[in-house]
Amino acid sequence: xxxxxxxxxxxxxxxxxxxxxxxxxxxxxxxxxxxxxxxxxxxxxxxxxxxxxxxxxxxxxxxxxxxxxxxxxxxxxxxxxxxxxxxxxxxxxxxxxxxxxxxxxxxxxxxxxxxxxxxxxxxxxxxxxxxxxxxxxxxxxxxxxxxxxxxxxxxxxxxxxxxxxxxxxxxxxxxxxxxxxxxxxxxxxxxxxxxxxxxxxxxxxxxxxxxxxxxxxxxxxxxxxxxxxxxxxxxxxxxxxxxxxxxxxxxxxxxxxxxxxxxxxxxxxxxxxxxxxxxxxxxxxxxxxxxxxxxxxxxxxxxxxxxxxxxxxxxxxxxxxxxxxxxxxxxxxxxxxxxxxxxxxxxxxxxxxxxxxxxxxxxxxxxxxxxxxxxxxxxxxxxxxxxxxxxxxxxxxxxxxxxxxxx
Amino acid sequence: xxxxxxxxxxxxxxxxxxxxxxxxxxxxxxxxxxxxxxxxxxxxxxxxxxxxxxxxxxxxxxxxxxxxxxxxxxxxxxxxxxxxxxxxxxxxxxxxxxxxxxxxxxxxxxxxxxxxxxxxxxxxxxxxxxxxxxxxxxxxxxxxxxxxxxxxxxxxxxxxxxxxxxxxxxxxxxxxxxxxxxxxxxxxxxxxxxxxxxxxxxxxxxxxxxxxxxxxxxxxxxxxxxxxxxxxxxxxxxxxxxxxxxxxxxxxxxxxxxxxxxxxxxxxxxxxxxxxxxxxxxxxxxxxxxxxxxxxxxxxxxxxxxxxxxxxxxxxxxxxxxxxxxxxxxxxxxxxxxxxxxxxxxxxxxxxxxxxxxxxxxxxxxxxxxxxxxxxxxxxxx
Numbered sequence: 001x002x003x004x005x006x007x008x009x010x011x012x013x014x015x016x017x018x019x020x021x022x023x024x025x026x027x028x029x030x031x032x033x034x035x036x037x038x039x040x041x042x043x044x045x046x047x048x049x050x051x052x053x054x055x056x057x058x059x060x061x062x063x064x065x066x067x068x069x070x071x072x073x074x075x076x077x078x079x080x081x082x083x084x085x086x087x088x089x090x091x092x093x094x095x096x097x098x099x100x101x102x103x104x105x106x107x108x109x110x111x112x113x114x115x116x117x118x119x120x121x122x123x124x125x126x127x128x129x130x131x132x133x134x135x136x137x138x139x140x141x142x143x144x145x146x147x148x149x150x151x152x153x154x155x156x157x158x159x160x161x162x163x164x165x166x167x168x169x170x171x172x173x174x175x176x177x178x179x180x181x182x183x184x185x186x187x188x189x190x191x192x193x194x195x196x197x198x199x200x201x202x203x204x205x206x207x208x209x210x211x212x213x214x215x216x217x218x219x220x221x222x223x224x225x226x227x228x229x230x231x232x233x234x235x236x237x238x239x240x241x242x243x244x245x246x247x248x249x250x251x252x253x254x255x256x257x258x259x260x261x262x263x264x265x266x267x268x269x270x271x272x273x274x275x276x277x278x279x280x281x282x283x284x285x286x287x288x289x290x291x292x293x294x295x296x297x298x299x300x301x302x303x304x305x306x307x308x309x310x311x312x313x314x315x316x317x318x319x320x321x322x323x324x325x326x327x328x329x330x331x332x333x334x335x336x337x338x339x340x341x342x343x344x345x346x347x348x349x350x351x352x353x354x355x356x357x358x359x360x361x362x363x364x365x366x367x368x369x370x371x372x373x374x375x376x377x378x379x380x381x382x383x384x385x386x387x388x389x390x391x392x393x394x395x396x397x398x399x400x401x402x403x404x405x406x407x
Numbered sequence: 408x409x410x411x412x413x414x415x416x417x418x419x420x421x422x423x424x425x426x427x428x429x430x431x432x433x434x435x436x437x438x439x440x441x442x443x444x445x446x447x448x449x450x451x452x453x454x455x456x457x458x459x460x461x462x463x464x465x466x467x468x469x470x471x472x473x474x475x476x477x478x479x480x481x482x483x484x485x486x487x488x489x490x491x492x493x494x495x496x497x498x499x500x501x502x503x504x505x506x507x508x509x510x511x512x513x514x515x516x517x518x519x520x521x522x523x524x525x526x527x528x529x530x531x532x533x534x535x536x537x538x539x540x541x542x543x544x545x546x547x548x549x550x551x552x553x554x555x556x557x558x559x560x561x562x563x564x565x566x567x568x569x570x571x572x573x574x575x576x577x578x579x580x581x582x583x584x585x586x587x588x589x590x591x592x593x594x595x596x597x598x599x600x601x602x603x604x605x606x607x608x609x610x611x612x613x614x615x616x617x618x619x620x621x622x623x624x625x626x627x628x629x630x631x632x633x634x635x636x637x638x639x640x641x642x643x644x645x646x647x648x649x650x651x652x653x654x655x656x657x658x659x660x661x662x663x664x665x666x667x668x669x670x671x672x673x674x675x676x677x678x679x680x681x682x683x684x685x686x687x688x689x690x691x692x693x694x695x696x697x698x699x700x701x702x703x704x705x706x707x708x709x710x711x712x713x714x715x716x717x718x719x720x721x722x723x724x725x726x727x728x729x730x731x732x733x734x735x736x737x738x739x740x741x742x743x744x745x746x747x748x749x750x751x752x753x754x755x756x757x758x759x760x761x762x763x764x765x766x767x768x769x770x771x772x773x774x775x776x777x778x779x780x781x782x783x784x785x786x787x788x789x
Contacts, residue, residue, distance in 0.1 A: 016411055016413035016416060016477075017409060017410065017411065017413075017703060018408070018706070019408055019703045019704070019707075019786070019787050019789060020408065021408050025408065271784075272783070275782040275783040278778070279782070293778075296775060299775040299778050299779070300772075300775055302778050303771050303774040303775050303778050304722075304771065306774075306778070307697075307719050307723060307774070309784075310697065310719060310784050310786060311693035311696050311697045311723050312693065312696075314696035314697060314699070314700045315692055315695075317408065317696075317786070318695075318699070321409055321410040321411060322410070331692045334689045334692050334693070337689060338689060338693065396685075397681075397682045397685040397686070398681075398682075398685075400685035400688050401681035401684055401688075402681075404688060405657075405661045405681070405685065405688060406661065406665070407661060407664055407684060
């Protein structure tokens with residue numbers, strides 16, 4: 001019969017078009033799986049698996065466990081803790097972490113400012129910041145967005161004016177995620193108001209204990225405090241804290257945002273939440289003597305979501321396979337777009353499965369309702385952010401239509 | 408794990424693309440070809456045979472080339488890119504696949520040898536009026552009299568059933584189960600009425616009245632599982648063909664948006680249109696990933712896994728194909744409603760492919776029965 005039982009006909013010609021991992025990659029995957037499921041605190045992983053909120057201490061503890069084993073910043077230059085892995089190994093690392101419920105290393109440190117300092121920073125800056133950034137001794141915050149500079153980031157208005165050996169910063173940043181924990185903040189500031197908007201921006205690293213810097217909480221629709229405004233009033237920043245050349249900040253910003261798009265589709269985590277949804281549907285009565293998983297419409301909805309997630313995961317693998325040593329595969333832009341849509345769709349499914357219990361977000365320890373049912377709605381509301389941040393999904397459509405389709 | 412073609416696969420793709428493109432890149436030629444019976448170009452069929460394409464899936468002992476599923480998928484994608492009307496899917500992949508899977512060595516050598524050489528067209532007579540998709544025969548029955556077998560009943564629609572030199576016919580067996588039989592195109596008691604389908608294809612009503620038939624493989628054996636697996640492989644190959652057609656539709660749409668002017672500017676000035684094209688691209692890439700994956704799963708050889716992969720690919724192809732097709736017409740506007748422009752016919756062909764072996768909702772039903780039996784899908788563990 002065609003194909004069946006003929007084995008991999010392309011084997012003798014190399015590794016074209018086949019699914020099987022090499023023995024080496026399989027071993028790598030097993031090592032990752034074993035480490036993540038045995039060395040990272042079970043208690044912390046359970047918080048992630050159940051969709052509860054991690055404390056600052058838990059995030060720090062988890063990242064330090066990873067960093068000690070060389071697993072916090074494997075994509076950095078080897079000199080600063082990188083591992084020299086290929087794209088597939090990085091992908092496996094990322095997926096296995098999510099699958100085991102290990103918190104992903106803090107993105108502001110590991111994916112954003114770390115690689116920027118490693119690439120653009122002076123030797124002094126690298127030595128001063130990178131070890132603590134990898135180990136989460138320094139908690140970084142992101143100071144990019146402003147009230148009038150969202151998707152149009154280059155129109156930012158926070159200014160830095162030179163005064164002796166310092167820059168003096170004035171203005172306001174917003175949507176600063178977990179800024180309440182921040183030790184340092186990497187910012188884009190306007191250093192030349194006279195030129196084209198992208199050409200007058202610089203990147204400054206600012207100590208968040210500096211006088212004149214104030215973090216103000218923003219309460220979100222899920223009732224939580226996740227993001228903040230950061231105000232700067234005559235904040236003095238030593239000139240040595242500029243990353244890269246004066247007025248070259250847009251280059252660093254594009255570098256950083258390009259890295260942000262990679263790995264922004266949380267396929268592994270969304271798969272885990274969907275698997276959990278099945279389990280919970282099995283445990284929940286439909287009120288007529290059967291479970292929610294016996295409901296054909298629930299089953300159909302899960303089948304569609306699983307299939308869409310599978311297509312997304314395979315697209316991520318195609319991107320990995322094509323990206324080795326070159327430009328990212330053009331399909332990488334669909335990962336953020338579709339990845340966040342599916343993340344949101346699964347969170348929506350969980351709310352619907354919880355049914356009446358989904359309203360009880362404020363229920364305390366005395367409640368008889370299942371704990372998961374009380375957290376699903378805040379999670380669903382919180383995740384509406386996913387299609388807005390990291391370049392809104394409309395920006396992703398713009399990238400696809402312009403850069404890929406040439407429209 | 409690898410999703411890239413090697414040099415030989417690239418060469419095969421380029422060769423088939425060259426041959427098929429030379430004939431059908433000119434859409435008007437496709438239109439003329441399907442306007443007359445048998446609905447495809449016999450000379451083009453012969454050229455595909457010369458290139459070795461018609462024997463690609465079959466073993467060398469049976470007169471074929473012994474290529475794997477990835478190579479068959481490449482051919483299907485290339486045929487899909489121009490919606491070439493030659494019956495590769497119906498004749499080689501499906502009907503030939505059944506002979507390859509169930510036939511005796513002698514039957515395989517004879518029937519597949521002639522098919523690979525372009526001397527004979529096969530068709531699989533399986534669907535029966537009044538029911539949906541499945542691997543079993545119901546109302547068409549086989550009767551045994553000593554070593555002789557006859558079949559009675561109506562098969563319809565049978566793709567390329569009127570042109571076929573040899574029919575592979577499924578029939579309910581006297582002892583239960585479904586058998587497969589070879590029936591010569593000129594057999595006594597065989598009546599065939601061919602007609603065109605809306606996508607320029609051909610189908611037929613095939614009536615058998617105590618028609619002499621030769622059991623394929625061991626006489627009386629229930630081949631339901633074999634039929635199911637060959638149908639699954641065909642689903643995946645139909646997905647490859649649909650993928651090729653979707654690629655052409657997206658390209659046609661973006662070209663049109665860049666050239667068509669309204670209000671004094673080209674249509675790509677309007678974000679309402681370019682964003683929809685971006686969504687078409689997303690659908691296409693997701694479909695591409697699942698189609699490639701399912702094609703590779705065939706090599707694993709486990710029929711259950713191939714069945715699941717086929718259902719998953721078909722579901723995505725159905726959803727993605729409808730999205731890309733419908734949007735391609737809408738973004739073009741009125742021109743895509745006309746028969747002389749290619750886009751509408753590509754959409755018609757996608758619609759046909761979607762209904763040959765089970766549409767998206769059918770596959771959701773299939774997959775729903777098992778969704779509670781596992782926690783998550785690991786696409787590399789097949």
